Amino acid sequence: MTALEFTVVVWGLSALAGFLGALTGLGGGVVVVPALTLALGVDIKYAIGASLVSVIATSSGAAAAYVREGFSNIRIGMFLEIATTVGAIAGAYLAGRVSTHALAVIFGLVLIHAAYSSLTNSGERAHAVQSDKLGTLLRLGGDYPVDGRRETYGVRNVGAGFGMMFGAGALSGLLGIGSGAVKVLAMDRAMEIPFKVSTTTSNFMIGVTAAASAGLYLSRGYIDPRVAMPVMLGVLVGALLGTKVLVRAQVRTLRLVFGVVILALAIEMIVNGFLGKV
Amino acid sequence: MDDKRLENLIGQLLRAGVLLSAGLVTVGGIFYLLRNHAARPDFHNFVKGGPQITTVHGILLSAAHLDSQGWMQLGLILLILTPVARVAMAVVGFALEKDRLYTVVSLIVLTILALSLTHAG
Numbered sequence: 001m002t003a004l005e006f007t008v009v010v011w012g013l014s015a016l017a018g019f020l021g022a023l024t025g026l027g028g029g030v031v032v033v034p035a036l037t038l039a040l041g042v043d044i045k046y047a048i049g050a051s052l053v054s055v056i057a058t059s060s061g062a063a064a065a066y067v068r069e070g071f072s073n074i075r076i077g078m079f080l081e082i083a084t085t086v087g088a089i090a091g092a093y094l095a096g097r098v099s100t101h102a103l104a105v106i107f108g109l110v111l112i113h114a115a116y117s118s119l120t121n122s123g124e125r126a127h128a129v130q131s132d133k134l135g136t137l138l139r140l141g142g143d144y145p146v147d148g149r150r151e152t153y154g155v156r157n158v159g160a161g162f163g164m165m166f167g168a169g170a171l172s173g174l175l176g177i178g179s180g181a182v183k184v185l186a187m188d189r190a191m192e193i194p195f196k197v198s199t200t201t202s203n204f205m206i207g208v209t210a211a212a213s214a215g216l217y218l219s220r221g222y223i224d225p226r227v228a229m230p231v232m233l234g235v236l237v238g239a240l241l242g243t244k245v246l247v248r249a250q251v252r253t254l255r256l257v258f259g260v261v262i263l264a265l266a267i268e269m270i271v272n273g274f275l276g277k278v
Numbered sequence: 279m280d281d282k283r284l285e286n287l288i289g290q291l292l293r294a295g296v297l298l299s300a301g302l303v304t305v306g307g308i309f310y311l312l313r314n315h316a317a318r319p320d321f322h323n324f325v326k327g328g329p330q331i332t333t334v335h336g337i338l339l340s341a342a343h344l345d346s347q348g349w350m351q352l353g354l355i356l357l358i359l360t361p362v363a364r365v366a367m368a369v370v371g372f373a374l375e376k377d378r379l380y381t382v383v384s385l386i387v388l389t390i391l392a393l394s395l396t397h398a399g
Contacts, residue, residue: 004315007307043324053354060360061296064289074285078368078384085390100324139379207361208387214358215395219333221326225350226319229307232354236300 001040003226010036011230018058018238023245024258025199027206028235029055029177030114033107034265037278042227044100044107044278048176049222052210054235055178059207061236062243072200073142076155076193080165081205084183085212087169092213095174096220104273107175111266117181118259128154128192135191144197153194161191173213176222178206284371291367292360299357306349313346362391 001009017031029051036047066072095103131141131154140155164186172179180202187198217223272278329336331351340348365388372381 001318002315003317003319004311006319006321007311040321042321045324046321053357056357056361057296057300060292060357060364063292063364064286066289068286068289070282072285074368075380075383078365078380078387081365081387082383082390085387085394089390089394208365208391211358211361212391212394215397218355218358221324221332223331223351223354224321224327225303225306225331225347225354226310227321228354229303229310229350232303232357233300233307236296 006040007226007230009040010227011234013039014054014231014234015238015241018054018235018240019242019245020238020254020258020261021235022058022239022242023254024118025180026114026118026258026262027055027178027180028058028239029175030111030262031265032231032235033176034111034269036227036231037104038265038268038272044103045095045220045222046224046227048095048103049217049224050176050228050231052176052214052217053223053228054232055172055176055210056207056214057232057236058239059178059203059210061239062203063207065243066200066203069145069200071144071196072204073140073144073193073197074204075138075142076140076187076191076197077201077204077208079138079140080162080183080186081208083162083165084169084172084205084209087166087171088173088209088212089216091170091173091175092216093173094170095176095213095222096216098174100278101273101276103175104269104278108266108268108270108273110171110175110177110179111262111269114181115259115262115266117185118255118262127194128156130154132156132158134158142197144194151194153197154192156192157190161186164190169209169212172206172209173216176210176213176217178210180206284367288364288367288371292364295356295360295363299353299360302353302356303350306346306351306353310346310350358395362388362395365391 018028021028036042135155143150143152168179168182183202187193330340341352368384
């Protein structure tokens with residue numbers, strides 16, 4: 001494949017990944033990495049480097065839109081970023097020591113979780129009204145718009161959430177993804193924060209988490225501009241289109257289709273990892 | 279300035295940073311393709327690139343020499359700095375609100391980011 005063909009194909013795949021990632025809220029990274037490694041045979045190290053860069057682009061690019069809606073909670077995000085950034089550095093450090101086959105298998109397992117959360121996601125659940133002791137001490141509670149008025153919420157189980165965030169950061173640094181699904185899990189399930197607040201705060205955190213491992217990725221050469229250029233530009237365009245369409249889309253059906261696609265990619269990733277093909 | 283207005287301003291600045299970065303990457307990409315469109319780069323096996331794409335000093339040098347890969351990489355570094363700028367602005371914002379706890383929290387995050395970026399690059 002010539003450089004021109006490679007750029008065009010990767011740009012197209014990345015635009016599709018960014019589009020689907022924005023529609024489903026899972027981010028583009030979970031599709032970009034398997035697409036590059038499985039379809040084009042790109043070494044997974046180039047793939048995760050390019051993916052990490054695209055993750056930062058979508059998180060920073062969408063920040064203005066999310067702020068306007070008034071869902072994200074900057075205090076929760078900032079406090080938990082202490083855990084995600086330290087985790088991301090640990091993960092990025094590990095990425096250089098783990099074999100590419102092992103990386104592929106781990107990636108596949110994370111994809112299975114993403115598929116599971118995409119297929120079973122029920123959206124809004126009951127959330128905490130009162131913060132517990134630590135949540136109150138850290139002033140993590142807040143309010144968010146529900147049907148035109150502001151509803152207050154509390155934050156609980158801060159320790160458990162903090163620990164899970166370290167894990168989310170480690171996965172992000174290890175695999176070059178935003179690991180938004182794990183971040184939402186920590187906030188929505190463990191800390192009992194409303195789903196909408198969890199997803200938008202997660203988006204805010206993803207870019208900062210990814211930036212923490214970007215330095216190591218750069219110095220190791222994972223971020224090669226010949227691969228990262230079409231991935232970043234493609235994902236950015238796809239994500240912009242995705243957020244525009246989001247309002248009108250049949251999100252339920254989409255999540256179902258996306259979940260099945262990701263599950264197939266997960267199995268292929270794991271099999272290829274074990275066979276040593278990735 | 280309240281939380282909401284501050285966050286709005288930060289959001290706008292971040293988007294400007296992303297657009298500027300995408301612009302640099304696009305210009306670098308066009309020049310890269312004009313010169314190398316028929317090349318057959320091998321990405322099947324990872325080979326670490328030279329300092330012109332792996333160190334900040336090297337990237338700045340190659341961008342100054344109008345090297346297309348240097349330009350793309352410069353755009354990507356700018357992109358990596360956007361979340362860092364976001365945290366830095368949060369430090370200032372919380373300090374202006376006289377929120378001591380969260381000024382310290384965001385300073386910790388900023389320090390972690392600064393350490394990870396300077397020690398790696």
